[in-house]
Amino acid sequence: MLLGRVVGTLVATRKEPSLGGLKFLVLKQLDIEGQETGGYRVAADAVGAGLGEVVLYATGSAARQTKLTDRRPCDAVIMAIVDTVEVDGVVKYEKAEAD
Amino acid sequence: MLLGRVVGTLVATRKEPSLGGLKFLVLKQLDIEGQETGGYRVAADAVGAGLGEVVLYATGSAARQTKLTDRRPCDAVIMAIVDTVEVDGVVKYEKAEAD
Amino acid sequence: MLLGRVVGTLVATRKEPSLGGLKFLVLKQLDIEGQETGGYRVAADAVGAGLGEVVLYATGSAARQTKLTDRRPCDAVIMAIVDTVEVDGVVKYEKAEAD
Amino acid sequence: MLLGRVVGTLVATRKEPSLGGLKFLVLKQLDIEGQETGGYRVAADAVGAGLGEVVLYATGSAARQTKLTDRRPCDAVIMAIVDTVEVDGVVKYEKAEAD
Amino acid sequence: MLLGRVVGTLVATRKEPSLGGLKFLVLKQLDIEGQETGGYRVAADAVGAGLGEVVLYATGSAARQTKLTDRRPCDAVIMAIVDTVEVDGVVKYEKAEAD
Numbered sequence: 078m079l080l081g082r083v084v085g086t087l088v089a090t091r092k093e094p095s096l097g098g099l100k101f102l103v104l105k106q107l108d109i110e111g112q113e114t115g116g117y118r119v120a121a122d123a124v125g126a127g128l129g130e131v132v133l134y135a136t137g138s139a140a141r142q143t144k145l146t147d148r149r150p151c152d153a154v155i156m157a158i159v160d161t162v163e164v165d166g167v168v169k170y171e172k173a174e175a176d
Numbered sequence: 177m178l179l180g181r182v183v184g185t186l187v188a189t190r191k192e193p194s195l196g197g198l199k200f201l202v203l204k205q206l207d208i209e210g211q212e213t214g215g216y217r218v219a220a221d222a223v224g225a226g227l228g229e230v231v232l233y234a235t236g237s238a239a240r241q242t243k244l245t246d247r248r249p250c251d252a253v254i255m256a257i258v259d260t261v262e263v264d265g266v267v268k269y270e271k272a273e274a275d
Numbered sequence: 276m277l278l279g280r281v282v283g284t285l286v287a288t289r290k291e292p293s294l295g296g297l298k299f300l301v302l303k304q305l306d307i308e309g310q311e312t313g314g315y316r317v318a319a320d321a322v323g324a325g326l327g328e329v330v331l332y333a334t335g336s337a338a339r340q341t342k343l344t345d346r347r348p349c350d351a352v353i354m355a356i357v358d359t360v361e362v363d364g365v366v367k368y369e370k371a372e373a374d
Numbered sequence: 375m376l377l378g379r380v381v382g383t384l385v386a387t388r389k390e391p392s393l394g395g396l397k398f399l400v401l402k403q404l405d406i407e408g409q410e411t412g413g414y415r416v417a418a419d420a421v422g423a424g425l426g427e428v429v430l431y432a433t434g435s436a437a438r439q440t441k442l443t444d445r446r447p448c449d450a451v452i453m454a455i456v457d458t459v460e461v462d463g464v465v466k467y468e469k470a471e472a473d
Numbered sequence: 474m475l476l477g478r479v480v481g482t483l484v485a486t487r488k489e490p491s492l493g494g495l496k497f498l499v500l501k502q503l504d505i506e507g508q509e510t511g512g513y514r515v516a517a518d519a520v521g522a523g524l525g526e527v528v529l530y531a532t533g534s535a536a537r538q539t540k541l542t543d544r545r546p547c548d549a550v551i552m553a554i555v556d557t558v559e560v561d562g563v564v565k566y567e568k569a570e571a572d
Contacts, residue, residue: 349538
């Protein structure tokens with residue numbers, strides 16, 4: 078899994094029928110320091126993530142291992158909202174309490 | 177999923193028999209700002225996408241999760257035509273009404 | 276799927292038993308303009324491709340969705356021989372009639 | 375599989391329900407000389423790896439082939455703790471006895 | 474599939490139980506000219522490859538399509554030992570007879 082920050086939304090009315098009801102969020106990929114890498118991903122949201130939140134997302138067939146995405150043509154899913162990331166003994170990211 | 181713009185078509189008469197009837201479109205990959213990255217992908221079309229449209233495509237085993245591509249040797253599928261992409265509160269792409 | 280040109284062959288007598296009978300071809304990857312990218316792939320041939328031909332190949336689990344490759348440890352398959360590729364209204368590649 | 379060093383932990387209370395009980399570790403990717411590549415991965419831990427240990431991790435659908443990760447939206451798993459890596463006749467890494 | 478040269482071994486006593494008996498080899502990735510690319514992969518050995526041999530390896534779910542690796546958390550497998558690679562009419566690699 079990789080880290081991403083939810084930065085936007087994508088609307089698509091004409092789509093594969095099985096995708097109805099899925100919410101697509103735009104993620105900017107983050108490196109281990111929490112900095113943007115320049116990459117992005119559009120992912121289905123399985124956890125109710127909000128704009129600005131740092132999330133963990135899975136790609137490939139793993140993205141279909143949720144009730145929302147099972148058997149759907151979806152190759153990326155947000156499967157967790159990150160509370161804290163600690164690397165080499167230093168807290169690199171901590172979710173704000175007010176979120 | 178990633179964003180792409182439909183830029184062309186590919187014709188192949190000699191192909192794996194199960195692929196009969198599938199339409200292959202050529203996509204230029206787009207970054208989050210809607211700019212071309214230099215990459216491309218040939219994808220099966222599951223939604224009736226047209227030349228010039230911005231689409232969302234899935235790769236890997238997800239590409240077989242449509243009726244058209246089920247059990248076929250296909251690793252990329254267009255599964256949605258994009259209406260709008262909004263990033264950091266700014267509309268980065270909006271489909272023209274006349275499309 | 277990506278485009279490749281068949282440039283060679285690979286012979287391996289000692290291999291996983293289930294691979295007996297599969298023909299492995301060496302592909303140089305092509306970009307959307309038909310230029311070589313510097314990358315390559317060794318792929319199983321499901322369509323009888325010949326040296327010099329431009330082909331479409333699928334990777335990952337899609338490579339096992341042919342009778343020849345089903346349940347075999349194969350991650351790339353040539354699934355179509357390309358006749359024409361048209362991009363932005365320009366024919367980028369056209370198979371020679373004599374082929 | 376690739377080599378990584380366990381450098382940290384990730385806590386996520388809001389996540390896909392099936393992920394309850396899984397421990398997520400942060401890995402820095404290592405090259406064949408044991409040097410960091412700049413890349414990272416968040417992986418589920420199937421072997422009880424500790425901070426600082428060099429591990430082997432698998433990605434993609436392979437990451438679900440453990441009891442802990444079966445049918446879960448997880449695309450990377452630590453499946454072995456490395457004792458020694460020998461390349462070109464030279465021991466590139468050896469786990470300290472006291473570990 | 475890609476080409477690699479077997480350059481070393483990896484020992485791991487603490488690992489996912491299903492991996493018992495699998496031999497892990499360290500591969501340096503080769504380009505189409507037989508030169509090292511700087512990349513590597515740790516792969517399960519399904520064919521009894523030896524140090525110095527040039528092999529073909531498959532990644533992703535294809536790596537589990539052998540008796541040795543079936544249902545194991547393994548994402549790369551050596552599935553053939555290469556005898557010859559011929560590109561553009563030139564033999565780029567030929568296994569020594571004494572091997």
